[in-house]
Structure formats: structure tokens, C-alpha cells
Amino acid sequence: MQIIKTIESLYKRIQSFKKEQKKIGLVPTMGNLHEGHIKLILLAKKHSDIVIVSIFVNPMQFDNALDLTKYPQTFLEDCLILKKEKIDILFAPDRSEIYPNSTKMHTYIDVPKLSKIIEGKSRPGHFLGVTTIIGKLFNLIQPNFSFFGEKDYQQLLIIKTLVKELNYPIKIISIPTIRLKNGLAFSSRNKYLNNLEFQKASFLYKIIKKTINIVVKNHGKKLHETIHLSKMSLIKKGFLIDIFNVYNSQTLDVFSKKNKKNIILASVWLGKTRLIDNKKFILPN
Known part of the structure; x- marks a missing residue:
């Protein structure tokens, strides 16, 4: 080298x-x-x-x-x-x-x-x-x-x-995002997390997956209610939310049931550490 x-x-x-x-x-x-x-x-x-x-x-x-x-x-x-x-x-x-x-x-x-x-x-x-x-x-x-x-x-x-x-x-x-066994995405900023925060951090991806399951099951209906409940779950765990929403995965336009290819984008604070994550999904017909 x-x-x-x-x-x-x-x-x-x-x-x-x-x-x-x-x-x-x-x-x-x-x-x-x-x-x-x-x-x-x-x-x-x-x-x-x-x-x-x-x-x-x-x-x-x-x-x-x-x-x-x-x-x-x-x-x-x-x-x-x-x-x-x-x-x-x-x-x-x-x-x-x-x-x-x-x-x-x-x-x-x-x-x-x-x-x-x-x-x-x-x-x-x-x-x-x-x-x-x-x-x-x-x-x-x-x-x-x-x-x-x-x-x-x-x-x-x-x-x-x-x-x-x-x-x-x-x-x-x-x-695709490379993850630890608990689901937390590898990131240089993970080193900022203390032991308790590190344990909590994996909850972000779990909530993202849970949110997608509900959105897909409901065919995109009641999206705002679903997103609100997911945010509340994160807040209860100690996260401060900057971004947590569904977007068109190709254009990053706001969610529309007409578009089938979507993504949840999340940016949150846990203590003094900013974490970002995402997951793509297909909305069924």
C-alpha cells in the first residue's frame, strides 16, 4: 500500500x-x-x-x-x-x-x-x-x-x-447498510455512545421495521397516525427525533400511495450522538 x-x-x-x-x-x-x-x-x-x-x-x-x-x-x-x-x-x-x-x-x-x-x-x-x-x-x-x-x-x-x-x-x-448483530448500523459516530445508549440505539431500526410492517399491512392508509405512534415509541426510549418519515425512494418526494417504491428515513439524537438509518420497502397494490 x-x-x-x-x-x-x-x-x-x-x-x-x-x-x-x-x-x-x-x-x-x-x-x-x-x-x-x-x-x-x-x-x-x-x-x-x-x-x-x-x-x-x-x-x-x-x-x-x-x-x-x-x-x-x-x-x-x-x-x-x-x-x-x-x-x-x-x-x-x-x-x-x-x-x-x-x-x-x-x-x-x-x-x-x-x-x-x-x-x-x-x-x-x-x-x-x-x-x-x-x-x-x-x-x-x-x-x-x-x-x-x-x-x-x-x-x-x-x-x-x-x-x-x-x-x-x-x-x-x-x-446495503452493514449492521451489528443487534441491528444497529455501523457508523463512525457509534463511538460517541456510552454503554447504555449503545444498547438503546438498536431500537431505532426495530421501530423502522415495525413501522414498515404496519404501513404495508394498511396499504399506506393512516400513515400519519402510524408515524406519530412510532415517534412516540422512540421518544419514550429517550430519542430526540429530527427526521422520521416515509418518502419516495427514487425522488425523496413525500409519500404518495400511488408510488410503490418507498423508504423510511430517520435521523435522531440519542444523548449527544446523531444517528441516521433507513429501510426501503414496496407498497402492495
């Missing part, structure tokens, strides 16, 4: 891969790697000749300065994981390499509609930072494939839209 920290060195390696007609797979991360990241790396190996993992804690996508400061950074441990997985290149630039000037004055990429609803409404500017850094990584690495998890479902749709509308010759490949 080669660790590259500068854009200049990265360019040289990418050009050599292109001359050799190697297929490049990119797994973008912010580090603090877990089982979900490893699954993406294994998938990248199946599709690519060269696997590149990026680690960059992107300040542009944090809507809260404190959240950026406390975000878990485990670079040495991450390097050990990546060496074990035998990736080809770790691109780990310093912040000054990616943003030589202020992030506030930096050129950005915006996906207007999808970036300003649901999670984007709760975290203004978050997706602007995501699409900007992903666009930069795509320009720098020129991958044939890029790999993402479905836990950040809105982010996944935004990146797919970015690729389509800006004509990037890149195939986006996603995998």
Missing part, C-alpha cells in the same frame, strides 16, 4: 494507471474505518484493477464546528486495516492540500433540490460540502467506479445525480 498525501504525487500515479489502462475503484471515507468500509473495499477489489481509498475529514460538510473538532480520527489504526486489506493507494491529504484558501470562498458543487430537503434542511450546507469534496476526488482520481453504503441514502442519491448531470464517466456502486 502506498500512502499519498499530495495532489502532485497522486496525479503522477493516476496517469501511470491510465496509460496501463487499469480500472480504478475509489472508496471515499473520512477515516475511522469499520466493517462497512471493509465491505466497500472488498467490492471495489471485485470490480477494479486498482483500489484507492481516500481519508479526508472534510470541514466543508460539517455544519457544526464542535462536531468537526470531536470527529474521531484514527489514522494509524486505519492504515493497519487498509494494509491488511491490501489496497493499492491511500490518498490522505492535509486540509491545506485540498483547500489552500478558506473553504467559505471555495468554488463548490451544488445539487439544488436533493441537497436542501430532509437531511439537507436540518443541516444547511452539509451536502454542499459533500458534493464539492466528492467532485474534487472524482477529478483528481478519475475512477471508473466509486463505492458507497446505503446508510447515507440521501447522500447516495445526491452523488448519483451529481455523476449523471455533470457527465462523469463513473459508475456508482452501492451496498
Whole structure:
């Protein structure tokens, strides 16, 4: 595994891969790697000749300065994981390499509609930072494939839209959310949870599944009542709810019984930790 920290060195390696007609797979991360990241790396190996993992804690996508400061950074441990997985290149630039000037004055990429609803409404500017850094990584690495998890479902749709509308010759490949045995989705932010919160956190996915069962059984009728009862169950367990609702899984428009492909998106607080999760479902005829 080669660790590259500068854009200049990265360019040289990418050009050599292109001359050799190697297929490049990119797994973008912010580090603090877990089982979900490893699954993406294994998938990248199946599709690519060269696997590149990026680690960059992107300040542009944090809507809260404190959240950026406390975000878990485990670079040495991450390097050990990546060496074990035998990736080809770790691109780990310093912040000054990616943003030589202020992030506030930096050129950005915006996906207007999808970036300003649901999670984007709760975290203004978050997706602007995501699409900007992903666009930069795509320009720098020129991958044939890029790999993402479905836990950040809105982010996944935004990146797919970015690729389509800006004509990037890149195939986006996603995998279902990787979970612990109790159903809790793997996340770098799980480390913020204390022992009691960690035990409670799995209740979120249980409620999501229960809600879907009721919505499907009722063919979408009494949706507001069902969602309200699910929220009450979460609140009784100690969750503070930001987002918990049913959306069109293809457009993220609000639920309509005319649409059969749907998803529950959830963003909640448990103590000082923000958890997100989702599950797709088909509404029967």
C-alpha cells in the first residue's frame, strides 16, 4: 500500500494507471474505518484493477464546528486495516492540500433540490460540502467506479445525480447498510455512545421495521397516525427525533400511495450522538 498525501504525487500515479489502462475503484471515507468500509473495499477489489481509498475529514460538510473538532480520527489504526486489506493507494491529504484558501470562498458543487430537503434542511450546507469534496476526488482520481453504503441514502442519491448531470464517466456502486448483530448500523459516530445508549440505539431500526410492517399491512392508509405512534415509541426510549418519515425512494418526494417504491428515513439524537438509518420497502397494490 502506498500512502499519498499530495495532489502532485497522486496525479503522477493516476496517469501511470491510465496509460496501463487499469480500472480504478475509489472508496471515499473520512477515516475511522469499520466493517462497512471493509465491505466497500472488498467490492471495489471485485470490480477494479486498482483500489484507492481516500481519508479526508472534510470541514466543508460539517455544519457544526464542535462536531468537526470531536470527529474521531484514527489514522494509524486505519492504515493497519487498509494494509491488511491490501489496497493499492491511500490518498490522505492535509486540509491545506485540498483547500489552500478558506473553504467559505471555495468554488463548490451544488445539487439544488436533493441537497436542501430532509437531511439537507436540518443541516444547511452539509451536502454542499459533500458534493464539492466528492467532485474534487472524482477529478483528481478519475475512477471508473466509486463505492458507497446505503446508510447515507440521501447522500447516495445526491452523488448519483451529481455523476449523471455533470457527465462523469463513473459508475456508482452501492451496498446495503452493514449492521451489528443487534441491528444497529455501523457508523463512525457509534463511538460517541456510552454503554447504555449503545444498547438503546438498536431500537431505532426495530421501530423502522415495525413501522414498515404496519404501513404495508394498511396499504399506506393512516400513515400519519402510524408515524406519530412510532415517534412516540422512540421518544419514550429517550430519542430526540429530527427526521422520521416515509418518502419516495427514487425522488425523496413525500409519500404518495400511488408510488410503490418507498423508504423510511430517520435521523435522531440519542444523548449527544446523531444517528441516521433507513429501510426501503414496496407498497402492495
